Amino acid sequence: MIALVDCNNFYASCERLFQPALRGKPIVVLSNNDGCVIARNDEAKAIGIKMGAPAFLMQDQISRHGVFVFSSNYTLYGSLSNRVMAVLQANCEKTEQYSIDEAFLYLGDLKHIDLEKYAGELRSKVNDVGIPVTIGIATSKTLAKMANRFAKKTKKDIGVHILDSSDKVNEVLRFTEVADIWGVGKQYAAVLKAHGFNTAYELSLAPQEWIRKEMSVVGQRLWNELHGMSCIEMEEEPPAKKNICVARSFGQLLSEKEDVREALANYAAIAASKLRQQNSCVTVLQVFLQTNVFREQDRQYYRSATVQLPVASNSTKEILHYSGIGLDRIWQNGYNFKKVGILLLDLIPADQVQYGMFDKIDRPKDNRLSKAMDSINRHWGGKELVKFAVQGYDRKWRLRQERLSPCYTTKISDILTIKI
Numbered sequence: 001m002i003a004l005v006d007c008n009n010f011y012a013s014c015e016r017l018f019q020p021a022l023r024g025k026p027i028v029v030l031s032n033n034d035g036c037v038i039a040r041n042d043e044a045k046a047i048g049i050k051m052g053a054p055a056f057l058m059q060d061q062i063s064r065h066g067v068f069v070f071s072s073n074y075t076l077y078g079s080l081s082n083r084v085m086a087v088l089q090a091n092c093e094k095t096e097q098y099s100i101d102e103a104f105l106y107l108g109d110l111k112h113i114d115l116e117k118y119a120g121e122l123r124s125k126v127n128d129v130g131i132p133v134t135i136g137i138a139t140s141k142t143l144a145k146m147a148n149r150f151a152k153k154t155k156k157d158i159g160v161h162i163l164d165s166s167d168k169v170n171e172v173l174r175f176t177e178v179a180d181i182w183g184v185g186k187q188y189a190a191v192l193k194a195h196g197f198n199t200a201y202e203l204s205l206a207p208q209e210w211i212r213k214e215m216s217v218v219g220q221r222l223w224n225e226l227h228g229m230s231c232i233e234m235e236e237e238p239p240a241k242k243n244i245c246v247a248r249s250f251g252q253l254l255s256e257k258e259d260v261r262e263a264l265a266n267y268a269a270i271a272a273s274k275l276r277q278q279n280s281c282v283t284v285l286q287v288f289l290q291t292n293v294f295r296e297q298d299r300q301y302y303r304s305a306t307v308q309l310p311v312a313s314n315s316t317k318e319i320l321h322y323s324g325i326g327l328d329r330i331w332q333n334g335y336n337f338k339k340v341g342i343l344l345l346d347l348i349p350a351d352q353v354q355y356g357m358f359d360k361i362d363r364p365k366d367n368r369l370s371k372a373m374d375s376i377n378r379h380w381g382g383k384e385l386v387k388f389a390v391q392g393y394d395r396k397w398r399l400r401q402e403r404l405s406p407c408y409t410t411k412i413s414d415i416l417t418i419k420i
Contacts, residue, residue, distance in 0.1 A: 001115065001137055002230065003105040004144040005088060005122070007081075008132045008152070008159075010101035011039035014080050015070050017130040018408045018416060026067045030055055033249050033400045034071050071401035079409040083129045091122055096234050104141060106234050119160040138163040141232045142225035145182040146172045146200065169228065173201035183222065200226060240278040240347070246271045247341025251400040253292065254337050260289070261327055263397035264340045265390040268323040271342050272316040273374060281312035281353050282344040285319065287326030292338035301337075303330035306345075312353045315366040316373065319344075320388055 007013060011029040016022045026044040028037050037053045047065045049058065055069070062069060081100045089095050094106040107115070119135045126133045136148030143163055150172045151161035163169045179189035181200050195214070197203045204226040211223045221231045246267040254260050264287065275282060288304035305326040313319065323342050355363070373386045406414035 001107040001139060002141055002144045002234075003092075003107055003119065003135055003137045004098075004141070004148045005103050005105060005126070005133050005135050006148050006152075007084060007101035008134055009039065009041045010081075010131070011070075011072065011077055012041035012044070013131050014073075014077050015068075015405055016041070017080070018405070022068055026065055027070070028058075028067060029070050029072055030403070031072060033251060034402055035249075038072065069403050071404040073401075073405050073407065075407045075410055076405065079407075080129065080131060084126055084131055084133070087126050087129060088122070091125065094234060104144070104234060107137070115162050115164065116160065119162065123159055132159070134159045136161050136163075138169070139228040140225040140230045142182050142222065143169065143172070143228060146176050149180065150175055163228075170201060173204055173226065174199055176200040178203060181222070181226075183218075240280055240349075241274075242347060244271050244274050244282075244344040244347070245341060246274075247288070247339060247343075248397075248399065249339045250337070250397040252397075254397055255333075255335065257327075257331055257333075259397060260331075260337055260340055261324065261390065262392040264323055264327055264342065265320050265388065265392070267340070268319050268342050269316050269387060269391060271344050272314060272319045272370070273377075275314040275319075275344060275347070276370060276374060279350045280347040281314045281350050282309065282319065283312045283346040283348060284308050284344075285322055285326065286343040286345060287323050287330065287340070288343070289327070289330050289337060289340050291335050295336070295338075298336050299334070301332060301335045303332075305329040311355055311359055311361075311363075312348055313363075313366075314350060314370070315363070316370050316388065317366055318361070320390055324390070 012027040015027055015029065024043065026047055026049070027041045028044050028049055029039040030036065031038045034055055036055060037049060037051055037058075040049050040051070044067060047061070047067075049061065049067070058067075061067065077100060084101075085095070085097055085103060088103050088105060092105040092107065094108075096104040096106075098104055107113075107118075115137055119137060123133055123135055134148055134151050136144045136146065136151055137160075138144040138147050147161045147163050151159060153175075155161055161168075161172075163172060177189075177199055178184055178192045178197055179186065181203075184192070192203060197206065204223065206223070208220070208223065211219045215222070224231045248263070248267060250263065254263070284306060286304055286306045288302070290302040291298055291300050293300060307322045307326045309318070309322055319342075326342075327340075376386045408414050408416060
């Protein structure tokens with residue numbers, strides 16, 4: 001059996017955890033630069049706040065209903081996610097973190113265990129962290145996803161649903177529209193509906209021959225999953241990414257090259273750190289730069305530049321250097337820029353790098369420097385305390401976060417104080 005543990009309204013739950021007075025109040029969390037809604041709790045959903053709604057269009061609704069609005073605090077969310085995952089890993093030997101607020105648990109053949117009791121106790125233990133969760137259990141990942149969604153919609157108080165009989169499986173299959181099946185996107189859903197499949201149950205009744213012909217191997221795997229056959233393997237270690245992109249919109253428009261260079265250098269350093277985390281190296285990088293397409297009064301500009309590295313690398317120093325070359329190629333004066341980003345392409349394992357005969361860079365020294373910087377920054381909560389001069393400290397480009405909550409779990413000055 002496989003369980004999917006999913007945190008309920010995770011970002012909103014994190015904000016409410018340290019402010020108990022917010023219980024029962026509508027809460028929304030905004031995207032980078034406080035742009036639009038990326039998370040909301042049940043109370044916010046009940047008053048009609050939609051995902052993706054621009055914050056500036058919701059001011060009347062926010063005032064009328066007393067909605068509490070927060071800037072996204074990924075430091076806090078990441079810290080609490082780690083606590084939740086630690087509880088799950090302590091109670092299940094084989095776990096796979098699927099996202100910041102979801103994890104699959106491989107329960108094996110636990111016929112001797114009361115799954116209802118196990119799930120209830122696990123839910124209680126995670127709740128001790130302060131984050132409510134819902135648990136769906138089935139014989140495949142796809143069915144576990146459906147069971148979890150079914151529990152959220154119909155069993156909010158219990159928070160657990162187990163598909164341990166064919167009747168329960170069929171009930172959930174009938175409840176789930178094809179567009180809501182895990183892994184089925186909008187285009188795929190439209191194709192299925194055009195063929196008369198509106199629910200997962202109807203799709204499960206399709207002949208295998210038709211599935212293989214019309215939906216190829218991916219469709220066959222999905223069909224098997226709907227029938228309780230586990231075809232999607234557990235991944236205890238996340239697979240290495242094929243490319244890495246770090247891009248941000250600026251907190252204010254930038255027209256000076258050095259301000260944009262500073263922002264790009266910080267994004268490049270983040271990308272290099274991610275590269276080292278998965279023990280990969282980059283052979284090609286791309287830098288892109290753009291204005292704000294919604295500002296019709298401004299001249300518009302979008303360009304990108306691709307740079308080939310002579311030797312694949314994951315050194316922050318080198319990636320900063322070559323990203324700077326990319327920026328030099330596309331920079332134009334006289335524009336108000338809104339966003340810059342870096343994309344690392346053609347990644348290879350670090351142990352497969354081929355060095356040039358006339359390479360003059362002291363790569364072992366660079367590697368030691370990068371690892372030392374990673375170690376120091378990780379020790380101090382992931383903040384970039386140690387960095388290169390080009391990354392600067394002025395930060396005119398910094399994200400706008402006017403409603404940022406304290407970092408209660410990672411910053412000494414933000415730890416809650418109790419009056420006795």
